[in-house]
Amino acid sequence: MRCAQNLALHELLGTNAKVASSQSNPFVGLSGMVVDETKNTLVLETQGRQVRIPKKGCTFVFTYEGRKTKVEGAQIAFRSEDRTKKARMKPFKNAKRR
Template structure:
């Protein structure tokens, strides 16, 4: 089960997400569902299109199935998804 403490070790694809903050103003407020993830980007499916957001410049709100909202800086999750799942993380919050 995905929780706030183990979100780093889980697959992000399929989770609802919103870009809460970005150094690039056009990315702020984009929300939808994560449909793909690479080392440096997250692809979000919105109502009418897909947007590619660089992880390095954004802070994301991920909505978990149990109703929790997790805020993650994109810099923390920069890694290939298959490597991030195996990686050990220090406590960032």
């Protein structure tokens, strides 16, 4: 089940995201809805335009069901279908178990 604690293990499309920090300053502070995802990038729709942001080197804050979750881009630098398969096999080190 997708919740704020294990959001990094699930599909990110449709969630709201903000770039909290980045090795590339122009991305810091950008926020919007995730409309596309590849192995190495997220595409955010922000202010009527789409911005492609590299996952590695960035820290994202995702908002899901009113709760904010901070995720390092390197933790989600997989194809979304591979990440969800890994979630079934073993939890990420930062995922909380219930």
